[in-house]
Amino acid sequence: MVVGLLHRAGARSAHLHLASFGAIGLCVTLWVRAKSIDQEQRGNAERRALFVGLWPPMLWLIGESLREPQ
Template structure:
């Protein structure tokens, strides 16, 4: 139901895969930025990196669901 809604709104599997790949880079960037800027040290940087690192799996999973829906539609 959610996948159909997103598909009808124009989201395709390649969009989700692109966001997943970008969020991997964002995870590394947030870790480095937190390490350099915030006074919390490595512990705080690790928490930021881990938090953002959960996003790629979500987007890859959504991409898989959309790809299956696209095959069923096509």
């Protein structure tokens, strides 16, 4: 259902695969940035980086499901 909606909206597997790589870059950027802020805010920043780190597998798998014929 969701995959069909994404396909009709124009999303293709390459778009989701690129978004997955972008999320990896965002996660690394947030993690490096977390190391440069004060100790009081570091825990929240690291949790944010870990949360974003959960996105790449989801985006990649959605991209793979768009690759398969409907």
